[in-house]
Amino acid sequence: MSEQLTTIQASNHPIYFNQKGYQALNAHLEQNKYTNLFILVDSNTNEFCLPRLLPQIATDLTIEIIEFENGEIHKNIETCVQIWNVLTELGADRKSLVINLGGGVVTDLGGFVASTFKRGIDFINIPTTLLAMVDASVGGKNGVDLGNLKNQIGVFNLPVMVLVDSTYLETLPKNEMRSGLAEMLKHGLIFDQKYWEQFLDLEVLDFSDFDALIHRSVAIKNEIVTLDPTEKNIRKALNFGHTLGHAIESYFLESQDKTTLLHGEAIAVGMILESYISLEKQLLTKAQYNQIKTAIKAVFDDITFDPKDLAPILELLVHDKKNEYGTIQFALIDGIGKIKINQLVENELILEAFKDYQS
Template sequence: MQSIQANNYFVHFNQNAYEALNTHLKENKYSNLFIIVDNQTNEHCLPKLLPIIETDLNIEIIEFEAGEANKNIETCIEIWNVLTDLGADRKSLVINLGGGVVTDLGAFVASTFKRGVNFINIPTTLLSMVDASVGGKTGVDLGNLKNQIGVFNVPQMVLIDTQYLETLSQAEMRSGLAEMLKHGLIYDAPYWKQFLDLKSIDYADFDELIYRSVEIKNEIVIQDPTEKNIRKALNFGHTLGHAIESYFLESETKTTLLHGEAIAIGMILESYISLHKNLISEAEYAEIKTAIKAIYEEVQIEESDIEPIMELLIHDKKNEFGTIQFALIEGIGKIKINQLVENKLILSAFEDYKS
């Protein structure tokens, strides 16, 4: 697979990825190498990576506990302290091996340690391959509020090896699939159509679907690196989806949702809103709702849950001047950004989801 040129770095795939990594290590004089993992990627992914790395550098492994609950500034402080204790300097290289939590947090750690050291991301989940791999977003959560603290900063490269997907559960695969569905809905109608009958997909060709998803996100990000305009399209499903994800994360009575599970709900809700703003047809909405509900189990959202979810919308990063901004679809494959939506319509979308 041909490497994809992103903003000031390349996304490399499968065997080409490791050749690019080892070439980079030979051509750059790094003082030492740190690999940031969580406990799951330490067990399942690191044993594959270590024998492939060709270097005489001292390699140190830094592990933290897996999960969104640990994507916070406290974990960053612990890692900054470990880097300091182990003698990291501005010529150190950090490799982040893991899903979106590891690559987001690890990239933020590297971007801020000694005002920035080089880093490389190796995403190991479907979600991180098709989403976190492109765009230069780094950061952590603030309490239960998603990705409130962070900076834009690009890696030296991103390495995508789809063999890591063999370590994932079906739930994790479905979580990543949500972002791929989103890419079709906002940008590429024929791509979306490929997912309408999952049974017909030849998984031997799944690498090509991942490649196209990365390509779509990259085409959008290149036009708008810091999310002032068209990059907001990527937030479709995320305005309500992030609020739902945050609410379920903090609630003591709810089972925490995976990112893609929450975004799947958000895409149905925001498609309903698109319908009632006359941006999509009834047939298009029915197609979207049916396709997504065929993949994801319906999540029970009680009447008492809706008000606290709505309150979390206030903290959405896309808000400007105190108003909530939605990215809605204008027909399948097209997007309309900066859309204001009244609360009554949002409440109606929840009612429709539950029906």
């Protein structure tokens, strides 16, 4: 693992990499006179990641572990209420600190819990999945799902630091690694053609230097978020693949006869569909589109859509948070490495994209 990765300065907090992060964490605990320390984990990170974290923390503070069941299905307000109650029972106050140790569900929900408890207490994100490292832990979006509608309830609020330690990835199943890869591919497609091209032949990708790829992905996301913290403008670029991807993810989550998709699996489909739409709107060449479709399909299994699936998926687009004035706004790619936001797309073209995806 490369240890020399530079610390990335986000708008008001640092993002540390590997061992340097634990030194910074301990220095932070010493400087800030916290009353107590809570570590939020889910059932997976309690078992696989907490044993790595605890020996790294040097503090006299009382450390309380709060665990909830893992899975997107628990990313809801009921879980938050349970955690707020536990914090209250354990004597948390305005000077308590929460460390969120986990994937996107833990960092999204934990950030929301901390941001709203007593009108906001400090929190630190230690992402343990590839997806959370390159996406959920950066940018200050915290929140929970409302039924099957993703991230409908939430706040923008920043952690006091983020600590990315790639050794946690050793405990991650292959499908979860792939899920995170989807967001890295997206960062290349919307912002950095050279970065995208590093993923074109995954057979020869040097995983010993995977840390450098993670670092670049975090840097891209941070650069975009710093320009537009509350998503009024360029931050919408990060929604590429997500307008249709989120609708697909929600539909598969609520359908009895469908296997639930991981976030990255749904986003991979969304990126192919939205690349097709970009092609039809003459923003991409046929060669570029084929390159994107081939590269993504080489990593991700095909998802099958029945004709009856499409109407409910289109229906879910209406609830997308990116909509304004009742119109559905897409972020489309304008060549590889550039983006066009606020693009309107008619339903016929979306259905055509699904047809092409399945061909």
